[in-house]
Amino acid sequence: MSKLLLYDFSATTDWSAWEVENDVVMGGNSSSKLERSDEGNAIFKGSVSLENNGGFASVQYHFPSKNIKGYKKALILLKGDGKSYQFRMKANLQDRASYIYTFKTTGDWQTVEVPLKEMEPVFRGNKLDLPNFSAETIQEIRFLIGNKKAEDFRLEIDKIELE
Secondary structure: OOOEEEEEHHHOOOOOOEEEEEHHHHOOOOEEEEEEOOOOOEEEEEEEOOHHHOOOEEEEEEEEEEEOOOOOEEEEEEEOOOOEEEEEEEOOOOOOOEEEEEEEOOOOEEEEEEEHHHOEEEEOOEEOOOOOOOOOEEEEEEEEEOOOOOEEEEEEEEEEEEO
16 A cells, blocks of 8 residues: 555645644633745744633644544654654544544654554544544645643644555
8 A cells, every 4th residue: 555645735836725723712821833944845833822721823724534444553754853742633523522642752853653443433532432543534734733721832733644
């Protein structure tokens, strides 16, 4: 089975399907943006604020349903800032739960391997009493930072694929 490319930032100039969604949707004060690096990679950066019960920043990509049957893990080529981030997936945009996997960045380029069956169901920061991810389709991927502290962040992303 060959790899399934979900997104390659340096291979396309149209990123309009990617949307920033921060805690301002709940009254928070965090800010973030998606910029292009000189190499064409995405740079997700900003500042997480705990004011007004805030505490997260995220960037999401919605797409028509993709069949992921048989794929076991996500591979994400990225360069972080030493902080922890979440990679999130939704099988269906109408689902309340997101399935999350938290990873720590090293400050260097790295390939983060996300075992799909280890992604846990979460809603508004609370783990749900549901099985781990087992869907055969997806419609959303997202990166989120929310480490329960005010902090600036920078995550450079090259590509996301399934294997």
